[in-house]
Amino acid sequence: MKPCIIFNPVARGEKAQRFRAQVATFAADCVLKPTTGPGAGRALAAEAVREGFDTIVAAGGDGTLNEVLNGLGDSPDGFTKARLGLLPLGTVNVFAKELALPMDVAGAWRIIRAGRDRPIDVAAADFTDFGKPARRYFIQMAGAGLDSRAIELVDWEQKKKFGMLAYIIASAKALRGPLPQIVVTNGHETFGGEFVLVGNGRFYGGRWVLFPQADLADGILEATVFPKVNWPVVARCGLNVLTGQFPAAGQALHLRGARIDFASPHPVPFHVEGENVGHLPATFSILPTRLRVLVP
The missing domain is CATH 2.60.200.40 (Tumour Suppressor Smad4)
Known part of the structure; x- marks a missing residue:
C-alpha cells in the first residue's frame, strides 16, 4: 500500500515551500492528507489507521510529528498497525536529528521509500x-x-x-x-x-x-x-x-x-x-x- 503523508498545506518556511513544490513528484507514490488547522493532523492520522495505511508520514516539524503520533495512539493498536515516517520541514526537527535523517525533502523521501524500520519506545x-x-x-x-x-x-x-x-x-x-x-x-x-x-x-x-x-x-x-x-x-x-x-x-x-x-x-x-x-x-x-x- 502507498504511504499516507499528512502535511500542512499552508506551512511557512523554506522547507515547507520546497515540499509543496515537490508534491507533484510524490503524488503518484503516496496518498496526501492536508491538515486544516491545529489538531487536524491527529485526526487525520487516526483516520489513516482506520483506512488501513501501514506507513503514515508526518511532513512538518516536531509539532506535526506529535499530532500524527497521538493520532496513531488514539487508534486501537495504531502503534503496531502502522509505521511512522518523517519528512522534516520544521524549525528545529529534534527527532529527525535523533534518527540522523537527511534534512532535505528528497533525501528523507528516499528513506521512506526504502522502508527500513526499527522499534522505539513511546513516552x-x-x-x-x-x-x-x-x-x-x-x-x-x-x-x-x-x-x-x-x-x-x-x-x-x-x-x-x-x-x-x-x-x-x-x-x-x-x-x-x-x-x-x-x-x-x-x-x-x-x-x-x-x-x-x-x-x-x-x-x-x-x-x-x-x-x-x-x-x-x-x-x-x-x-x-x-x-x-x-x-x-x-x-x-x-x-x-x-x-x-x-x-x-x-x-x-x-x-x-x-x-x-x-x-x-x-x-x-x-x-x-x-x-x-x-x-x-x-x-x-x-x-x-x-x-x-x-x-x-
Whole structure:
C-alpha cells in the first residue's frame, strides 16, 4: 500500500515551500492528507489507521510529528498497525536529528521509500484536563518551568524568522519573573527545581545533547532537574551543552526510571515536544518498543 503523508498545506518556511513544490513528484507514490488547522493532523492520522495505511508520514516539524503520533495512539493498536515516517520541514526537527535523517525533502523521501524500520519506545504524559483524565504521547522530550514559560512568551513570527533564537529571547523574558518550584521523583529519588526536563532521546532544542545516556529503545526515561535558574546557571549550562558536555554536578540533578512524576503546589504548565499541553501534576511513563519508525 502507498504511504499516507499528512502535511500542512499552508506551512511557512523554506522547507515547507520546497515540499509543496515537490508534491507533484510524490503524488503518484503516496496518498496526501492536508491538515486544516491545529489538531487536524491527529485526526487525520487516526483516520489513516482506520483506512488501513501501514506507513503514515508526518511532513512538518516536531509539532506535526506529535499530532500524527497521538493520532496513531488514539487508534486501537495504531502503534503496531502502522509505521511512522518523517519528512522534516520544521524549525528545529529534534527527532529527525535523533534518527540522523537527511534534512532535505528528497533525501528523507528516499528513506521512506526504502522502508527500513526499527522499534522505539513511546513516552506518555498522563494528567488531568478540566477534571478529566488525559494522555499525550511523545517521543523526544517534555518539560516544565523555564522553557514552558518561554513557550508561552515566544513570538510566532520571530520563531519562523529566527528559529531557536526566538526561544532564547523568550527565555530571557521568562528569567525576569519568578519561576515555580517543581518536585520530580522516580519513586526512589526526589528533587526540586525551577526547570525540569524528561527525555526519551538525547537531544534538546535541536542539536544540543542533554541526555547522553538516553536510548530510544531502552525502556527508560531520563530526567534533569535544575534546582535554581538564573543568568549564571543558564550561561554555565549553555556553554556546557554547546561544547558537548553534560551539565556538571551542582548545575543540574539527574534521575532515571520507567516512570517520572512532576508535581507543584501551583497550576504550572508543562510542554510536550515544545507545545504546552496541560498543567501539573503529570506522570511520565514509557511504552517499551511500541512504535516502528522508518530510519536510514
